[in-house]
Amino acid sequence: MPIQLAGNVKHGGLYETAFGISLDQLVNAIGGGTASGRPVKAVQVGGPLGAYIPPSQFDLPFDYDAYAAADALIGHGGIVVFDDSADMGAMARFAFQFCAAESCGKCTPCRIGSTRGVKLVDRIRGGGKPRPTRSKRCPRCTTPARPRSRAEDLQLLEDLCETMQLGSLCALGGFTPYPVRSALKHWPEDFER
Structure with a gap:
């Protein structure tokens, strides 16, 4: 080969x-x-x-x-x-950024998932804007909205990767989770900057 x-x-x-x-x-x-x-x-x-x-x-x-x-x-x-x-955290971010730039826009997991992925990695690494806390209560429930914890953001990243891998129409969106998941698995310290 x-x-x-x-x-x-x-x-x-x-x-x-x-x-x-x-x-x-x-x-x-x-x-x-x-x-x-x-x-x-x-x-x-x-x-x-x-x-x-x-x-x-x-x-x-x-x-x-x-x-x-x-x-x-x-x-x-x-x-x-x-x-x-x-910096493997930056490389994981690049995977989402690459996918966002190359996406044809036909399927939602790739088109939206890649741009959300960039913002989510930034937030996990501490360089993004935190999710704002709303002063009003959620209209459908009695608990007030609150920012997500780091653990919740990491779970959201895993969920986003799964959605992109299983729901994308082509390999671009379906393969984007490979570098993200592997970087997070083997170099979690690079996501703490």
């Missing part, structure tokens, strides 16, 4: 490799590690909407079934390397 190595990698380029090769061999043996000389923090496999894979999973064989079992995808074989200075 043709593989494209890019990003912060010493020997970027187009390579042809056999299926079954490990990500460690692809990044370190073929790619030579990071160009910066710093440790690898993440590798995104499958293009701009592929999952981020941490070095702890670099034994993962380059195989469609193995990647599917790891909630990742091979996609077109693009591999982007990030060193330990990368």
